[in-house]
Amino acid sequence: MSLTTPAARRDLSFHLHPSTNLRAIQSEGPLVITRGEGVYVYDDEGKRYLEGMAGLWCASLGFSERRLADAAYRQMCELPFYHSFAGKVPAISTELAERLIGMAPAGMARVLFANSGSEANDTAIKLAWYINNALGRPQKKKIISRQRAYHGVTIASGSLTGLAFAHNDFDLPIARILHTDCPYHYRGAQQGESEEAFAARLAANLEELILREGPDTVAAFFAEPVMGAGGVIVPPATYFDRVQPILKKYDILFVVDEVICGFGRTGHMFGSQTFNLQPDIMTLAKALSAGYVPISANLVSGKLYEILLAQSDKLGIFGHGYTYSSHPVPAAVALETLKIYDEVDILAKVRRVGPRMRGAIRSFADHPLIGEARGIGLIGAVEIVRDKATKQSFDPKAGVAPFLVRRAQHHGAILRNMPGDIVAFCPPLIISEAEIDEMMGCFRKALDDTWAMVKEKGIA
C-alpha cells in the first residue's frame, strides 16, 4: 500500500516507536517530520515547529547545515567505508581522533569510536572490567551509577540508567550495577538542608555504599555532569568536588558521560570543564556530529591506555570494536561540525544567549504550577507540581506534563516531558534570542492551557 499521503503515513506507520506508548501511538499516529530549516522542523502537512529539544538533545547546529551534508557527500565520494580493525584506519578518522584529544580535558590519550551513546557507555563498562582483569583485580567489577541517570538502553548501558521505564520487564539492571543518590536538591534535600550540606550527605552516602560493597569490588562510577533525560538535574556546585576524592581514595574509575553535555551545551566545551572533573574515560556522541550521522566516542586517559597496551600485548589482541568504529563518513561530518563550532565560536554563543533562555525559564518560577525552574548553559527545565508549598506532584495518570507538551506542539514548539512532570528545553545551540523568545512564548501559552485544564478538572 502506498504511503504517499499524510493520513496514510500516520495510519500505516510500521515503526515500533521507541520511548512511546505503543497503544496510544496506534490510535493517534506519529507526528511525521519531513524537513528542517535552522531551528525549525516541518511536518508532512507543512506546519512549522521550533525544535526546542534539538531533536534528542543533539541537533546543535539546527536542521539545515549544508556544510555537514557536503562533508558527508565529499567523504562518500572519496572513501565511503573503511574500518580500524587489524591495523588499518581511515585517514579522516585519525584526524578526528587527534582533534578530539586536542580539545579534551588534560590526560585523555586515545579515542575509540562507536555509533551511539549506549554503545560508548557499554564500551566504558567493558574497558573498566578489562582493566581490572589486567591489573589482577578480578573482583573489582561493580559499577556505580545514579538514580535518574540516563546512559542508554542496551543491556549494560540500560542497566546504568537509573529510570524505571528502562528496566521494567526488560530484566534490567544486570548484576554488579548499583545506583547511588541523584544530586537533585529540589526533591532529595531534607527540610532546610543547604545545597552544600546536601552534596556532603550524598558524598557520604556514596562512600558508605563503596565501603558496604567493599572498595576492592567497585570498578567505576558513571555520571553525566548535568543529568539530561533524568530531568535536567544540575548538581550542587560542590557535589563533584566532594565525590571525586572518594573515587580517587578507593581507586575507582570516573567515567563521565558527556553525551548531552559535550560540545558546549553547559557553556564550556565539556561538562567536565564546567564542573572541574578529571575523568578517566569520557563518552561522547550527539553534538559530536550535530546529530546528523551516528557517531560516538570513548576517550581514554593515558594511564588507562598504558594498561590496555600491556594487556592486549599479553592476550595478543584488543578484542573489541564495531564494523562502523571509525567509519569515515561520520568522522568527516564530526570534523566539519567541530570546525563550525570553532568558526562560529559556539561557546561564546551559548554564553551570550543562554542567560536569555534561563531568565525566561526562571520567570515562570512564580507560576502556581511550577515547583522549580532550573538550567545551565543552553539546557533547562521546569518541574510541574500540584502544590508548590508541599512540592506534591500530580498523579502521573493525569498526564499534566504530557498535556503541556502537546499544547506546546499545538502552539508551534517541540518540547519534551520526562518522568516527574518535568518539561525540558534543549534547543539547537544556534538558536537566536528572538527564537528563544518564540519558544518560551509557545511554552507560556501551553502553560496557560494547562492551568485552565487542571482548574477545569478540579485537580489543582
Ligand SMILES: Cc1ncc(COP(=O)(O)O)c(C=O)c1O
Ligand atoms: C547522557 C546520555 N548518555 C547516553 C545516551 C544514549 O545515547 P544513544 O541514544 O545514542 O544510545 C543518551 C541518550 O539520550 C544520553 O542522554
